[in-house]
Amino acid sequence: MDLFEYQGKQYFARYGIAVSPGGVADTVDEALAVAERVGYPVVVKAQVKVGGRGKAGGVKLAANADEVRTHAGTILGLDIKGHVVRRLWIERASDIAREYYASFTLDRPNKVHLGMLSAQGGVEIETVAQEDPDAIAMLSIDPVRGLDLATARRWVAEAGLDEEARAQAAELLVKLYECYTKGDCDLAEINPLILTTAGTVHALDAKVTLDENASYRHPEWDEFRATETEDPRERRAKEKGLNYIGLDGDVGIIANGAGLAMSTLDVVNQVGGSAANFLDIGGGANADVMAAALELINSDPKVKVIFVNVFGGITRVDEVATGVLEALGRVTITSPIVLRLDGTNAVEGRAILAPHLSDTLITEPTMLDAARRAVAIANA
Amino acid sequence: MDLFEYQGKQYFARYGIAVSPGGVADTVDEALAVAERVGYPVVVKAQVKVGGRGKAGGVKLAANADEVRTHAGTILGLDIKGHVVRRLWIERASDIAREYYASFTLDRPNKVHLGMLSAQGGVEIETVAQEDPDAIAMLSIDPVRGLDLATARRWVAEAGLDEEARAQAAELLVKLYECYTKGDCDLAEINPLILTTAGTVHALDAKVTLDENASYRHPEWDEFRATETEDPRERRAKEKGLNYIGLDGDVGIIANGAGLAMSTLDVVNQVGGSAANFLDIGGGANADVMAAALELINSDPKVKVIFVNVFGGITRVDEVATGVLEALGRVTITSPIVLRLDGTNAVEGRAILAPHLSDTLITEPTMLDAARRAVAIANA
Amino acid sequence: MSIFVDENTTVIVQGLTGGQGRFHGLRNRDYGTRVVAGVTPGKGGSDVEGIPVYNTVREAVDATGATASFVVVPPPFAAGAIMEAAEGGITFIVCITEGIPAQDEAVTYNRLVEEFPGVRLLGPNCPGIISPGKCNIGITSGDIALAGGPVGIVSRSGTLTYQALYELSVQGVGQTTCVGIGGDPVPGTNFIDCLSAFEADPETKAVMMIGEIGGSEEERAAEWITHHMTKPVVAYIAGVTAPPGRKMGHAGAIISGSKGTAQAKMAALSAAGVRVCQNPTEAGQAMVDIVASL
């Protein structure tokens, strides 16, 4: 789960990481109230989960109440790359002497944590990584040992942070690592981490991705979840325990297992079609799940045909067949359905479907055959 | 100081690092004796401080006494890239299942130790680094904390060493790190580090460079020093406390300080000449030192002119001038001498030399003027 | 022969008394696996259809001499269960638990590597391992596997593991061992571990490898194959058409920038001499051809 900047800063604050004083505002009046509280000048920042908001006019400096009113009014409702701004973060403006970059994430190939620290912050770290990789001090951290202050001090020196920033930065990095690990983040990134002209170090932005698998031990995440603005179809799918991702094509896909679902997309593409979605119904494929899946796909106006690709491993194909029939009895599906049912009890499953087959309920013996058939229908 | 392979292995053995059983041989008979002792088959290896000895025919497998006799006879006296083989290392041949690479050196930019470990050993590590950098597991080691067994275990897994090799390799790496640090190495490299078909891990080669600055605490290095085969001129220079490196040009160089000596080479080159040597006489420039330096340069038949470039910082130029005159009284110098004397007491120094100036004892006011004059004489 | 497990492998099930543990544990036993004990804290002394239950792994190992454990406990307890297995003397741990926090996985993996270098963890979030006719630990259906070799299978994807097994079995091509390594952020066992074991196993004559988008494990495997693999390898990579930046089920199946694409993985494997196929059926057929030509 990606957090908004203000949520990331709230999360940072829990771990003692310094951020600018500020507050959230959903209206111009609220923006004014926050600005009066934190003191001018302030920065009015659009809260959207997409990069490039600065260029899009979503971040403005305001020296007084009039400017806050103007900027807040303009930014609220602004469309930034398809994300409409509904909320602002108003914070006290900082006198920036230097901008750094700091982040922690998992180094998957090496199975350790990776800290990245650079004296060149405030720009896309990918750009720095490409143009001047030596400007990023990479620190491999053994998850068993963690990051201690001595190592952090060595790291800030290695990264070439300005000397007056080093002591504070080292302490902040230790806290950021704690936020990353104890806070169960997939990513905890500060860009820029700043040194102010007054000589203090704090986080001017916050990019936090939380590991959903850890939500059971973080009741405090509920408030973050409340603000998630998902594709309504994807949200409905999640509520049903389905893993759905909307795509641009016209072949609706239902498969059991993420790998098989991805593979189904590939095969549809291979035979000249294009998938309308990724949908993994998981291990279970009873009538409830199948009905929900069919209904979900059916609600997508792009879909011209539905391809159900189920491999019976644990799941028995006869149960899947029964589930499909039951589902069809409960919901009205407008698109033709092509099924490929294979694996455990496939013969029995096909036998169950046989009496119901028609121009709009078709079975094919293999994944490839089924994909061809579905694509032929979609392209007809 | 670079060690021969056999010395590196002896050094490794001090730190408990496993190597193949073997021994040194300076004659064919000694080679046979070692082979009989360690058991056939053996490998007969030329001991030279230069790479590529294998391709040059300096490493041969011998299955029996006859083959040892043949190979030892051929290799002793072999010229490998200008290095004549005077000594052999005979060791028991290993059944190699896998070849790895391991080394420790100083990561100067980051001021920590750098371990490099690769499952792709037995080839030039530079080639691996270029073609497949991911195949080298780099480990930054804080010199304060060192390398412990747990970290070494993580490292061997990360590097993808074969599982049966990991436990032994981790222990060996901890010992190699100890050899590198307590043993004051600039470089401790094993290539290849092997896993035998019998499942044991040991060092099949050894490349060790010792840090001369640490020799005061390593009386055991004396035996390594005894075998150093240097350019006789460089050895003589070292005995006199001079830092001399022979080059290919015809302008002899004497300067005080390594930076100024390098700079002198550059300026000579810049004005169209070419230096016969690098020679740093250090901070002192009394008559003894100057005499030794002039004599050394004079013994190089390539030299057509001698350029003395002294900047008086601590060294007083008047003392240098006196030193040069005394030296000329003690040794006969055949080449003309161009002097540039600058810095502390330069006026007094030039005054001392003034009565003695001639076509073969010339002063110039600046480094650049002196370089031009020297090069003009050399090219005349 | 087989890799990692065989007919003599004795297995405990951590979580045997839970719903999933009971179902899969008994199913594994029914397949012929030597499931000798269960472990559930507080339920020591009871049994599940004749399988004795102990309070701790140590007790179960002391009583039965088991060397393998099947961990099937909920995410909050999985990391602890894995460490308890290693501390209790187990050397092969299969964890099917889905949804373990990545931070727990990172710590657990490294603790095992650092403190118990002789212990292998398979998973978490994987279907497990089956050596047809000998041993089945995990949730793979034994019905779709065929004993007798000569093919080894290693897969990052659950359902595609089954698909791969099925494609071979229906054509009469058996398997030595099929290993599902799972797609979680920090898998205990990776492609190279399995390829290396298959390369060393005399009965395995060819290997089928099922990868998917995300990460760089397939590329690393390709590098290893280039240098060390002598047996033919057939590969299929799922996710050619997956859009970048979206999680497709597994934490692993996400493309970041130009890294981890199916195309890059397929190119790396092709360069390593692997026969790369466009879909599972094609991969199955390619393997049938290879086995026929052996």
Next chain:
Amino acid sequence: MSIFVDENTTVIVQGLTGGQGRFHGLRNRDYGTRVVAGVTPGKGGSDVEGIPVYNTVREAVDATGATASFVVVPPPFAAGAIMEAAEGGITFIVCITEGIPAQDEAVTYNRLVEEFPGVRLLGPNCPGIISPGKCNIGITSGDIALAGGPVGIVSRSGTLTYQALYELSVQGVGQTTCVGIGGDPVPGTNFIDCLSAFEADPETKAVMMIGEIGGSEEERAAEWITHHMTKPVVAYIAGVTAPPGRKMGHAGAIISGSKGTAQAKMAALSAAGVRVCQNPTEAGQAMVDIVASL
């Protein structure tokens, strides 16, 4: 103003009772440096021409309030002396000792960074620092320096430091501070530290930088200059004609492969907008021109 030291800097000399320590310590005092104490274990209570000697740094600091130390002890004792200075409360340490083992330097540098992040070490194996007319710690001759600014000098090479000072002084161009950082494997202070301090110092208007072959410090400095330096920089890199693979005096001055060549360093600095000169005289003249145009 000056960087790192000024007329108020109070200095102790570790090794004042030794030959070198006495010579340079007194010379520094004669220059006007506030040399307030010496430290030699076992010689506490004595004095060197009126400078009191203490047994430990802690005692010397307690008695005098000194903040800087000049370490001039033989290599076997240098690392210990540096750590004693930091532990004793000194915040600026100049170590001129040549020949300290690299392993000792690596440990000492990292201990300082980890345990005493507020402490700066200059050197080892460096000529020291001089702020003309204010403070001279080290072995640079005060005669060749000229007070009043506006040029800062930072150099990796000893004799070329003197050369640089001299080239400017004879032309009447003064220096704010001249720092010799030394060419040892693990220098306590690097180019960037000095460039950053000169950039922040209002009296320094331009910087002369003397580098040499080996390592990558000049390239890193070039990168820093690109991003942060607003003042003009003139550079000279010694060793254009040095043969690869040979040590030229300093451990630093060695070219490995294509890395660390003078050409690469000069190119990087030029790209950063630095005026790169071919010899010290040219560099001096370039700086004279720049100062004239300020």
